[in-house]
Amino acid sequence: MNLTEKIVAKASGKREVVPKEIVDAKVDAIMVNDLTGPLAVEAFKKIGVAEVWDNKKIVIALDHLAPASSEKAAELHKIIRVFAEEQEIEGFYDVGEGVCHQIMVEKGYVAPGKLIVGADSHTCMYGAFGAFATGIGSTEAAAVFATGSIWLRVPETIKVNVEGKFKNLVTSKDLILHIIGEVGADGAIYKSVEFSGSTIGSISMDGRMTMCNMAVEMGAKNGIIEPDETTLSYLNLNHEALKNDLDASYEKVVEVDAADLEPKVACPHSVDNVKDVREVAGVEVNQAFIGSCTNGRIEDLRLAARILRGEKVNKGTRLLVIPASRKIYLQALREGLIEIFLEAGAVVCNPTCGPCLGGHMGILAAGEVCISSSNRNFIGRMGSPKANVYLASPATVAASAITGKITDPRDMEVK
């Protein structure tokens, strides 16, 4: 079996599973946030059980509209707070703590071999740690709250093998955008996508999270990377982790040459509309966003700060910088990065999803263009259906914020 199959088998109490099989799997952890949680709470109440199955395995994060952006948002937050208190849920994180997925990782809910579900599509991010992690909806979450288990169809797995060394200022974000462009928005629909190869081995945990985070943009059920020394040392674990069997099988293998890769951008209005940054260089940008569960981590902020140090954001362009968690924000503060951003003229916000989903903190007007380190660029994603969103790496976003136009970071002098 491959790693995804092994984890699903273990969680279902089976010695072996094969693709297409339907199993009933026990859940190691479940997360809901402020936009998916209230519906889950309502549905849970309808089931009629008094208590959740295990209040230590539930995480609730108020992150999408944090702090509350309207009276209605405040009411949603209230529903969650009341429920968390009633059920004595330790894993409740109020506004400002961070984006839900970053919290799951930081607070220790993610480990190799675990089966985790989350009422948010980017839950697949935790596959970076060799866990099986997949997105679900609110009603599904309510059923998990009550029973602690979920039915799953064992997916076929597509292996994406990446070899070669990145060029200067080419990042894991450029790699995953490239892969999505090649595979297509529905190219991995219902499947597991496993990233492997020497390039993946050389990418940090921050970068691996970026990649698995976006697996859903190919339609995948989960993204996964086999745990190695890097994984175990990041989590401070020193035991053996589940790995692929030597004879693990895959539906197909896609080979990628990382050495060939240029900085990439996903153009409006689909994540698989991927081009080289240089092909669309020169497009004027009104807003630039560095943050989100995809690219709001310390490495992303460090890379952006390298480019922004001593520079000024273009007049007429708003640069928003949003660390993905309180922990990251503090670290960035201590490293002097926040000062660099503020001196450059950026707006630095509290940890939240913010403009990523058109929630708040940087909505776009008709005709505006945003270049963003987040994960979706659908019509209306960040506000007006007549606005355009380009997705890129933090380096590309930072460079573009300085020039006011989509810019390949290598075309700027970076110290």
Place this chain on the structure above:
Amino acid sequence: MEIFGKAVKFGDNVDTDVILPAKYMVHIDPNELARHAMEGLDPAFAAKAKTGVILVAGKNFGCGSSREQAPIALKYAGVKCVIAESCARIFYRNAINIGLPVVECADILSSVEEGEELAVDLVNGVIKNRSKNTTFYAAKLPQFILEILSSGGLIENLKMKMTRK
């Protein structure tokens, strides 16, 4: 379970941001959500769907965000069933869980015109285009999914199973 309705067509990769834009996710009332169904793509949809329609779509319907508000909006706007060439997995599960049937049928887009009368036999996976008198075969829904749908959704089905014990 046979479902009747006029076809309303959409293309490929219709994502949940256009089905239910994020700004409306502060609403919990399904009837409020219904007013904004498909607003990102067709602001006239909510009015069109009131009579009870069958939504026909291409590949990867409901892709993107896991927001359950999307299938809720469609169901309460009047969509009785979704027939898609393929359906994004979270949307598929969410729709079934709230009692909105989804069937997958290859080539359905080219076989149905806007406004044609359709009949969907969920149990046998048979779709009839009554306007053209043609028949298509959808991927059959597994028994446990049919049970969820016939109970009215996941919660109803779970309650029933729990009281049986």
